[in-house]
Amino acid sequence: xxxxxxxxxxxxxxxxxxxxxxxxxxxxxxxxxxxxxxxxxxxxxxxxxxxxxxxxxxxxxxxxxxxxxxxxxxxxxxxxxxxxxxxxxxxxxxxxxxxxxxxxxxxxxxxxxxxxxxxxxxxxxxxxxxxxxxxxxxxxxxxxxxxxxxxxxxxxxxxxxxxxxxxxxxxxxxxxxxxxxxxxxxxxxxxxxxxxxxxxxxxxxxxxxxxxxxxxxxxxxxxxxxxxxxxxxxxxxxxxxxxxxxxxxxxxxxxxxxxxxxxxxxxxxxxxxxxxxxxxxxxxxxxxxxxxxxxxxxxxxxxxxxxxxxxxxxxxxxxxxxxxx
Amino acid sequence: xxxxxxxxxxxxxxxxxxxxxxxxxxxxxxxxxxxxxxxxxxxxxxxxxxxxxxxxxxxxxxxxxxxxxxxxxxxxxxxxxxxxxxxxxxxxxxxxxxxxxxxxxxxxxxxxxxxxxxxxxxxxxxxxxxxxxxxxxxxxxxxxxxxxxxxxxxxxxxxxxxxxxxxxxxxxxxxxxxxxxxxxxxxxxxxxxxxxxxxxxxxxxxxxxxxxxxxxxxxxxxxxxxxxxxxxxxxxxxxxxxxxxxxxxxxxxxxxxxxxxxxxxxxxxxxxxxxxxxxxxxxxxxxxxxxxxxxxxxxxxxxxxxxxxxxxxxxxxxxxxxxxxxxxxxxxxxxxxxxxxxxxxxxxxxxxxxxxxxxxxxxxxxxxxxxxxxxxxxxxxxxxxx
Numbered sequence: 001x002x003x004x005x006x007x008x009x010x011x012x013x014x015x016x017x018x019x020x021x022x023x024x025x026x027x028x029x030x031x032x033x034x035x036x037x038x039x040x041x042x043x044x045x046x047x048x049x050x051x052x053x054x055x056x057x058x059x060x061x062x063x064x065x066x067x068x069x070x071x072x073x074x075x076x077x078x079x080x081x082x083x084x085x086x087x088x089x090x091x092x093x094x095x096x097x098x099x100x101x102x103x104x105x106x107x108x109x110x111x112x113x114x115x116x117x118x119x120x121x122x123x124x125x126x127x128x129x130x131x132x133x134x135x136x137x138x139x140x141x142x143x144x145x146x147x148x149x150x151x152x153x154x155x156x157x158x159x160x161x162x163x164x165x166x167x168x169x170x171x172x173x174x175x176x177x178x179x180x181x182x183x184x185x186x187x188x189x190x191x192x193x194x195x196x197x198x199x200x201x202x203x204x205x206x207x208x209x210x211x212x213x214x215x216x217x218x219x220x221x222x223x224x225x226x227x228x229x230x231x232x233x234x235x236x237x238x239x240x241x242x243x244x245x246x247x248x249x250x251x252x253x254x255x256x257x258x259x260x261x262x263x264x265x266x267x268x269x270x271x272x273x274x275x276x277x278x279x280x281x282x283x284x285x286x287x288x289x290x291x292x293x294x295x296x297x298x299x300x301x302x303x304x305x306x307x308x309x310x311x312x313x314x315x316x317x318x319x320x321x322x323x324x325x
Numbered sequence: 326x327x328x329x330x331x332x333x334x335x336x337x338x339x340x341x342x343x344x345x346x347x348x349x350x351x352x353x354x355x356x357x358x359x360x361x362x363x364x365x366x367x368x369x370x371x372x373x374x375x376x377x378x379x380x381x382x383x384x385x386x387x388x389x390x391x392x393x394x395x396x397x398x399x400x401x402x403x404x405x406x407x408x409x410x411x412x413x414x415x416x417x418x419x420x421x422x423x424x425x426x427x428x429x430x431x432x433x434x435x436x437x438x439x440x441x442x443x444x445x446x447x448x449x450x451x452x453x454x455x456x457x458x459x460x461x462x463x464x465x466x467x468x469x470x471x472x473x474x475x476x477x478x479x480x481x482x483x484x485x486x487x488x489x490x491x492x493x494x495x496x497x498x499x500x501x502x503x504x505x506x507x508x509x510x511x512x513x514x515x516x517x518x519x520x521x522x523x524x525x526x527x528x529x530x531x532x533x534x535x536x537x538x539x540x541x542x543x544x545x546x547x548x549x550x551x552x553x554x555x556x557x558x559x560x561x562x563x564x565x566x567x568x569x570x571x572x573x574x575x576x577x578x579x580x581x582x583x584x585x586x587x588x589x590x591x592x593x594x595x596x597x598x599x600x601x602x603x604x605x606x607x608x609x610x611x612x613x614x615x616x617x618x619x620x621x622x623x624x625x626x627x628x629x630x631x632x633x634x635x636x637x638x639x640x641x642x643x644x645x646x647x648x649x650x651x652x653x654x655x656x657x658x659x660x661x662x663x664x665x666x667x668x669x670x671x672x673x674x675x676x677x678x679x680x681x682x683x684x685x686x687x688x689x690x691x692x693x694x695x696x697x698x699x700x701x702x703x704x705x706x707x708x709x710x711x
Contacts (some may be wrong), residue, residue: 005342009343014359014363017359019352022523026346031657031658032650033659033660033661034606034663035660037610037645038648038660041644041647041677042640042641042644044640045637045641046637046641047637048633048634048636048637049633049637050634052630052633052634053634055629056630056634059630100660101660102645102648105641155671155675157673157676157679158679160680161680198523216673217676270378276553298393298396301392305393308382308383308385308389310385312383312386312432315379316369316375
């Protein structure tokens with residue numbers, strides 16, 4: 001049964017006979033998709049299984065059975081990777097469509113088991129001895145390799161998070177939001193370095209066309225890390241010294257602003273504009289509060305109202321520009 | 326009724342419909358453009374991300390204006406002040422929608438919620454000052470306010486508030502009846518939810534719900550959820566204890582409520598599969614988790630890790646079986662992705678979710694590092710002890 005609206009449009013001559021036929025054909029053979037339900041199921045299954053195994057290992061740490069559990073985890077890991085290796089599509093520097101959602105999540109299960117295996121080995125037997133850098137470096141390399149070899153975006157983001165852990169910081173979205181960690185100089189520079197590094201990686205995967213679709217994840221993490229690090233740096237230092245940070249911010253923001261137009265991405269445009277607004281407002285408010293308190297508060301409100309209205313106009317303008325451009 | 330231009334809304338619905346066909350290449354670009362020209366939409370609706378930005382900015386501007394006037398006039402809060410701000414925001418909302426034709430632009434979304442919060446706060450402050458403490462009256466006020474805003478602006482979250490406050494009215498009114506009311510509470514709430522679900526499904530046939538399609542989806546889901554929750558063993562028992570101020574070991578009709586707790590989610594899924602109704606299936610899946618948690622709360626058949634491993638394996642096997650079984654679509658059901666959920670895809674939500682929830686496991690090696698005294702690279706996690 002075809003929606004009467006299309007028949008109506010057809011009667012008005014707005015839709016050709018062929019298009020109407022196309023639509024009719026589609027509605028006749030309409031399938032009901034349980035794609036997202038199945039995906040959620042797989043996700044839940046993998047999470048429950050690996051969490052359960054993780055708890056089991058740590059609960060049995062002093063008993064004999066822990067070796068059996070460890071063996072089981074190792075077997076699951078090998079089985080998952082063997083299955084994925086058998087079912088994978090051949091490697092290509094382009095995007096490789098995954099064979100099925102099942103494939104993606106079996107690969108995830110294998111990776112998670114590998115991580116708990118390594119983590120447990122280090123905890124119990126200290127296989128990496130006291131070279132703690134190695135204990136995080138090897139899983140990271142493994143994650144990157146898996147992500148590229150099997151073309152898995154989820155594992156790529158895990159790899160990025162592990163890269164950060166290796167550098168001594170944490171970048172999962174929740175931790176970034178909570179981020180109490182910008183209070184010391186070293187963390188600041190680490191975040192900034194990682195952010196810029198990721199932006200460079202994003203640039204290279206785009207321009208050399210090597211796993212181009214990975215560039216979004218790199219770029220996304222890179223933008224947030226770099227901006228947050230610079231803004232925190234700006235507030236960390238004294239007024240005069242902090243102006244250097246503002247200058248760095250300006251350069252990065254300008255570059256990313258241009259880049260978001262090149263990528264035609266509303267998301268990155270929005271992010272850049274909002275972070276810039278935070279930086280500029282930070283500067284304005286910090287400057288205002290040199291004045292007497294009673295006046296500065298009034299002026300601060302006036303600033304927020306005025307700048308807010310300006311930015312609304314700017315955003316609407318940018319929306320038009322990017323849409324048509 | 327609805328504040329937005331109805332012709333434009335109708336055209337928008339039509340264009341959305343054609344756009345789907347256009348994206349699937351069933352309608353040519355030329356035809357699509359002609360239809361767009363024939364059925365113009367004059368709304369200002371920016372890109373989703375711009376909408377988020379405008380939402381934040383509108384919020385900042387509105388709050389700053391409030392703060393500025395408070396500073397200038399030296400007002401001290403209070404309900405008169407809150408009510409004034411609420412009305413002012415409402416007037417601003419009406420102007421942007423009526424004169425600037427904003428529709429889901431972020432500006433109207435923000436002003437709608439600011440209005441609602443100010444007015445609700447004004448009422449709360451007024452009754453507090455008057456020492457008039459009635460849950461029933463508060464629920465009624467919220468219901469009237471949110472119903473008005475839903476009907477006028479067709480906002481989906483607002484319709485959720487309206488439904489829940491309506492349920493609240495029934496709850497508090499029934500509670501006031503006395504012991505008999507408390508004893509029959511689960512059945513009353515179940516009856517109400519079922520009735521609401523039935524009414525919403527019926528009303529989909531009429532054209533007046535056309536502009537409220539989003540609200541109708543949310544209302545179906547929430548009425549299914551409250552229908553289940555009203556008969557869930559844990560909810561019935563805890564709510565009964567709270568209302569009677571007792572702590573019971575078991576409840577009357579325990580068997581009935583247990584059956585309800587465990588059967589209803591499965592019934593939703595089955596019914597949803599029969600009717601091809603995504604809302605029923607998804608509510609059912611969600612409530613399966615609730616059922617499992619309720620069961621575990623009272624019967625500890627096995628330790629947590631074993632339960633997780635077993636259910637995880639079972640779930641994986643079911644999915645594996647479904648993938649095999651539906652390799653070629655059967656009974657008109659497929660596991661292929663038919664829709665193009667552009668937003669999910671644009672932001673790569675799935676990958677973010679994986680990295681967020683598996684970081685506890687993914688970070689395992691670093692945790693061990695911290696436990697061993699935190700070496701050079703050992704300070705993983707948020708604390709990062711250098």
